[in-house]
Amino acid sequence: MKDYTIFELGDVVLQCGLTLRDAKLAYKTFGTLNADKSNVIVYPTWYSGQHYDNEWLIGSGMGLDPEEYFIIIPNMIGNGLSSSPSNTPQPYDKSRFPHVTFYDNVAMQHRLVTEQFGIENIALVIGWSMGAGQTYQWAVSYPDMVERILPFCGSARTSLHNIVFLEGVKFAIQTDAAWHGGWYEEQPMQGLRAVGRVYAGWGLSQAFYREKLYEPMGYSSLEDFLVGFWEGFFLKKDANNLLAMLWTWQNGNIGNTPGFDGNFEQALASIKAKAIVMPGQTDLYFPPEDNEYEVKHMPNAEFVAIPSIWGHFAGGGINSVDTEFIDRHVKALLAS
């Protein structure tokens, strides 16, 4: 039984000029849309995550409370449930899947929200990592529609260092001969395992490993963590999907929203939503400094770092202390 719904978008012309034909947006909702449609929260997914991976931040008594709010989780294009290299028919399958930006993603999500549900205002857009990228994009693309945003462990423009980190991920896949330029029939398993190893050092902080926090997670050794968590994590993914989303990530920049002509600071200044911008204090590829710069250019934003040694995964929902910290600020932002 599928626990999600497909919204049929038809043919969607993308920023890159290509058309994503019969585009599909997979989504899941929680709670009930109230009479005046004022209780809407949009919560996009992250790099390779699918809607169920977001559910840890939703619950009765939490900020994202389905008894109070109507929460929509749209699956990012390329994540295997929405239109992706792995599920798109020829000739746009696999390596020919077109480049999709955060702007494109949010334009499709906007159609879901307006055409399917008739929603005109969104109380909150929130997201982790690439979900944060989509969150900023919502606030820039639809400034009069989005009341609040809470991007966590992400950025409004992918930094050069972050782009470099992702080059390592990309080359880990592409170095596997089994990748075959994307025209594989079976996944490039060695490449996916290599991605796991490359990612392992970036996803968590130096201090996480120093304190062996993988042990209380149930891993018996460092190698057990590398195989069990990191290789296992990426072996479940499709290589072309990972590469498609990686392109989206590397090209993240709200300055490239039509009308801003690449001007990042002007795009930040255009955000009307009340914002809490929340990096992880020890995030190695979305370092707090980049968010501090953003907040300086946003009219109504507060900078709040998660005091955690879980690196990027401070926002991953794995440890309860960080989850409670995030949830407390979600509640405060929604109440304001």
Next chain:
Amino acid sequence: MKDYTIFELGDVVLQCGLTLRDAKLAYKTFGTLNADKSNVIVYPTWYSGQHYDNEWLIGSGMGLDPEEYFIIIPNMIGNGLSSSPSNTPQPYDKSRFPHVTFYDNVAMQHRLVTEQFGIENIALVIGWSMGAGQTYQWAVSYPDMVERILPFCGSARTSLHNIVFLEGVKFAIQTDAAWHGGWYEEQPMQGLRAVGRVYAGWGLSQAFYREKLYEPMGYSSLEDFLVGFWEGFFLKKDANNLLAMLWTWQNGNIGNTPGFDGNFEQALASIKAKAIVMPGQTDLYFPPEDNEYEVKHMPNAEFVAIPSIWGHFAGGGINSVDTEFIDRHVKALLAS
């Protein structure tokens, strides 16, 4: 014309139990050994570096002044000049090259210093990165011989996070089918390029990229830097040599010196040399915190971080500000 000398070690029994037969230690010296042999500096090489890569810290008027000191640069085992997978005859060639520790390296360097030159005291051992690892090892293996040490951008024990970072490097090589388990006839070029991409994010800091410091280095874009500097850097290396040195690095731990039974803190406490321990403030794989811990356990050590955004490459000799900072402290330590 070779600018280095080979010291023939004969058969060397290693910590791992295997024998490195007809072992060779390549070295270069600068300056003249004085009459009482009191002006000796040992300056080991780093991951894939060769003796000439160390010369930027040597010069007239600098701390490492060949007019005053007799400076020996021993090439690390596995670096392509000393015994290495690439230059060792069958059956110990390529993938069968035995595992060599920092302890083994320093034992061989000690034989060079004592047997070849009759040296009994060393004024200073200094090294960057894996050279720092050998520096600590000198102070632990020969506490009564080493008067001063200045390990920079390195550690006395390879941290778990550092081990994880190196897993990404290792898998980048091994994922290339052309690696053939080490039995290649031609270098696995894609794997070496992938290593360059993986390394690029780790070697320099987030701030280095944020400020585009590759531009004043002469690179016209980020991609130009990735190809020209990072891929170019590793394409010159031998894949099995990189893997051999990587094993040495991952297994770095002065606590595994015979007599200490794995007790890292006891090994640190045994160091008699006066020390300046000098991390790069923004080094991502040798973070300052690990050195702070070390200094607490060393009897006569000062912690001095290089205030630089060049990450690990604060100690790479590329930028003059960091070089001057290091040199100033070399002078101060030698004068003390």
